[in-house]
Amino acid sequence: MRGHGTYNTESGKCAASVAGVVERVNKLISVRSLHARYNGEVGDLVIGRITEVSHRRWKVDINSRQDAVLLLSAINLPGGIQRRKTDADELQMRKFFSEGDLLVAEVQGHFQDVPQALVQRCKTHFHTLPYGVDLALGLNGYIWVSKQTTQSSKDQDSDAIYSNDNEEIDQERREAIARVCNSINALSRHFLHINDTTIKLAYEASLHFPVKDLLKLDVMEAITSEVKAGIR
Amino acid sequence: MPPTLISPSENDYILRGVDANIRADGRGRLDYRQVILETGLITQASGSARCRLGEGTDVLVGVKVELGAIELDGVEEDVAEIKAKRGRVICNVECSPIASQQFAGRGADDFNIELTQMLDRVLNGPQSGLDLEKLCIIPGQQCWIVYIDAIVLDYAGNLLDTIFMTTRAALYNTKVPKTIIQDIGDGEIVFDISDDVEGWERIEGWDKVPVAITLNKIGSRHIVDATPLEELTTEAKLLVTVNKNGKVCGLQKSGGGSIDPSLLNEMVQTGRSLGQSLIKSLDEMVRREENDINLKQSRRERADNGKNGSLYSKRHHSPPPMRAHHQPVMKFNADMWMQDFKQNVMEKLFKEERFKAFQKKRRGLENVMDVSDDEDWQEQQKITPVIASSQYLIQSVVQNEWENYQSSPFSQYQLWLQEQQLLYAAQQYQQTVITKNLPPEWFQYRESTNNE
Numbered sequence: 001m002r003g004h005g006t007y008n009t010e011s012g013k014c015a016a017s018v019a020g021v022v023e024r025v026n027k028l029i030s031v032r033s034l035h036a037r038y039n040g041e042v043g044d045l046v047i048g049r050i051t052e053v054s055h056r057r058w059k060v061d062i063n064s065r066q067d068a069v070l071l072l073s074a075i076n077l078p079g080g081i082q083r084r085k086t087d088a089d090e091l092q093m094r095k096f097f098s099e100g101d102l103l104v105a106e107v108q109g110h111f112q113d114v115p116q117a118l119v120q121r122c123k124t125h126f127h128t129l130p131y132g133v134d135l136a137l138g139l140n141g142y143i144w145v146s147k148q149t150t151q152s153s154k155d156q157d158s159d160a161i162y163s164n165d166n167e168e169i170d171q172e173r174r175e176a177i178a179r180v181c182n183s184i185n186a187l188s189r190h191f192l193h194i195n196d197t198t199i200k201l202a203y204e205a206s207l208h209f210p211v212k213d214l215l216k217l218d219v220m221e222a223i224t225s226e227v228k229a230g231i232r
Numbered sequence: 233m234p235p236t237l238i239s240p241s242e243n244d245y246i247l248r249g250v251d252a253n254i255r256a257d258g259r260g261r262l263d264y265r266q267v268i269l270e271t272g273l274i275t276q277a278s279g280s281a282r283c284r285l286g287e288g289t290d291v292l293v294g295v296k297v298e299l300g301a302i303e304l305d306g307v308e309e310d311v312a313e314i315k316a317k318r319g320r321v322i323c324n325v326e327c328s329p330i331a332s333q334q335f336a337g338r339g340a341d342d343f344n345i346e347l348t349q350m351l352d353r354v355l356n357g358p359q360s361g362l363d364l365e366k367l368c369i370i371p372g373q374q375c376w377i378v379y380i381d382a383i384v385l386d387y388a389g390n391l392l393d394t395i396f397m398t399t400r401a402a403l404y405n406t407k408v409p410k411t412i413i414q415d416i417g418d419g420e421i422v423f424d425i426s427d428d429v430e431g432w433e434r435i436e437g438w439d440k441v442p443v444a445i446t447l448n449k450i451g452s453r454h455i456v457d458a459t460p461l462e463e464l465t466t467e468a469k470l471l472v473t474v475n476k477n478g479k480v481c482g483l484q485k486s487g488g489g490s491i492d493p494s495l496l497n498e499m500v501q502t503g504r505s506l507g508q509s510l511i512k513s514l515d516e517m518v519r520r521e522e523n524d525i526n527l528k529q530s531r532r533e534r535a536d537n538g539k540n541g542s543l544y545s546k547r548h549h550s551p552p553p554m555r556a557h558h559q560p561v562m563k564f565n566a567d568m569w570m571q572d573f574k575q576n577v578m579e580k581l582f583k584e585e586r587f588k589a590f591q592k593k594r595r596g597l598e599n600v601m602d603v604s605d606d607e608d609w610q611e612q613q614k615i616t617p618v619i620a621s622s623q624y625l626i627q628s629v630v631q632n633e634w635e636n637y638q639s640s641p642f643s644q645y646q647l648w649l650q651e652q653q654l655l656y657a658a659q660q661y662q663q664t665v666i667t668k669n670l671p672p673e674w675f676q677y678r679e680s681t682n683n684e
Binding site: 049050051099100101102166169171174175177178179181182185189210211212214215216217 | 235237238239240241242244245248249252254255256257258259260263265266268286287
């Protein structure tokens with residue numbers, strides 16, 4: 001059966017009308033184009049940036065055609081328990097998120113932008129790399145790289161979720177974060193899939209070079225070719 | 233797409249990173265990104281260059297040297313005296329909306345003006361190093377005007393530095409035609425522009441054109457070559473323009489923050505030393521590129537053995553080689569073809585008719601269409617099909633001829649032949665695909681390989 005991004009040729013074969021990734025659900029075959037805007041789907045993990053605070057809702061940039069809406073009623077309020085949101089909460093919306101905020105509260109990292117088609121759907125999008133770096137792969141192509149958090153988010157008190165203060169990050173950790181970011185950048189430039197395996201491969205390949213050299217084009221190529229060899 | 237907003241935690245991360253001398257992408261405070269420079273890309277321009285900063289910021293500059301009049305209207309006398317002996321430089325910077333969302337619509341207008349003025353201020357004074365007096369042809373009348381147009385194709389921070397770098401390289405690439413001035417007496421001067429591309433010269437003083445270094449003050453430190461996020465964190469910016477001798481040619485402070493006097497001094501010094509080394513490496517780059525081109529050129533000439541004239545074979549200097557004129561590529565269009573076909577038949581018929589009329593007239597028959605005396609009969613035919621009835625006749629003739637052609641055994645055979653060829657090609661293609669048995673590529677469908 002033909003899905004989006006396909007058509008029937010005259011000889012009765014099913015062909016792709018866009019360059020992209022083939023997706024198959026039972027008999028339905030569709031092609032997701034590589035350079036399309038992100039299309040949200042229920043259950044996706046995305047990373048976004050607040051662009052606007054308005055009446056009982058935030059507008060969030062999620063790399064999509066339109067800004068997404070985050071309702072006040074959809075967030076966890078301090079105190080932990082689920083309760084009706086009052087007018088008082090509405091008045092202090094900027095306390096939770098204000099314009100420019102990234103959408104997971106404890107930012108300890110940097111923000112990376114890759115073509116969204118490169119991020120595959122998988123079981124988990126939160127990874128902890130063995131270099132003391134946490135990773136959140138947004139399906140919209142935004143990637144969150146941060147320092148590994150010590151306590152799990154369950155025992156955190158909910159005020160800390162909305163805090164803007166960073167923990168102290170030492171020199172070594174900073175370098176590791178930059179290295180991961182640059183590795184991801186190299187992967188996206190050379191159009192390779194981005195998941196924890198490829199990132200780990202790229203990171204290990206990059207260890208031959210100082211961090212700032214990873215911005216050089218020939219070094220990027222060397223790293224990605226090693227990753228390609230690793231995947232096969 | 234560079235973000236236009238920044239969260240306080242990112243702000244903090246960058247601030248502390250600058251303090252620790254490890255920026256978000258692993259660079260130190262005074263590390264520049266890789267600069268990729270190309271020159272001579274635009275055939276129609278007198279000179280051009282494109283510069284990229286680590287595949288991020290991308291700027292294309294074209295320089296066009298044109299003849300123009302020296303304008304002295306409404307200028308004070310002492311200024312006019314200087315102006316009368318000088319050419320001009322006119323700059324324009326445009327931010328393309330493909331570079332960033334913030335340039336879409338009218339968003340780029342103010343920014344364009346800001347960048348244009350900055351470039352204009354530096355290049356239009358004595359600090360630019362360009363010898364504008366050499367651009368004057370006839371004092372008070374004619375001069376060369378240098379148009380510098382910059383287009384921002386991609387934006388990833390540090391735009392002004394890139395624009396200045398590219399402009400310098402484009403000016404290096406620019407060649408001005410030679411002029412031969414003749415005095416024909418009575419105070420009248422005539423000049424001629426030489427066609428000899430080989431003899432054209434660079435604008436005098438291109439090597440003294442300064443580059444700019446933008447220093448971003450973040451916290452109590454300063455960094456160079458900022459990324460968009462770092463630019464959002466920046467409190468105050470200082471633009472230092474430096475020429476190759478290390479002379480500071482201009483300073484501009486922007487941004488809301490303040491700069492401590494001692495820090496200001498330090499920033500200017502950093503800008504100076506960085507600018508000088510930047511110029512050195514840029515010059516090295518453009519020279520190497522030109523050498524490469526010349527080497528290829530001489531090799532080609534040796535291969536040609538002087539068969540092809542080498543007047544326009546030198547790369548990328550105007551006037552462009554003839555082949556650079558874009559000829560429209562026309563696909564086969566049945567309607568157009570039919571129209572052409574009709575036109576041809578019509579013309580043939582008209583010619584015949586005219587000939588007949590001419591002959592009849594010679595034979596003394598007066599009562600036929602007389603067109604033989606009209607000198608521009610060809611134009612007339614094209615504008616108004618002469619007689620309605622004859623047009624109808626022509627159309628039916630055309631129809632018949634076309635049908636004849638279609639049903640002729642020759643065209644049938646041609647069609648059959650084409651079909652056979654296509655079928656054969658398709659079979660061949662299928663066979664190769666099957667026999668090659670390509671390894672699975674990443675874009676082919678696979679079951680999810682991620683097992684966690």
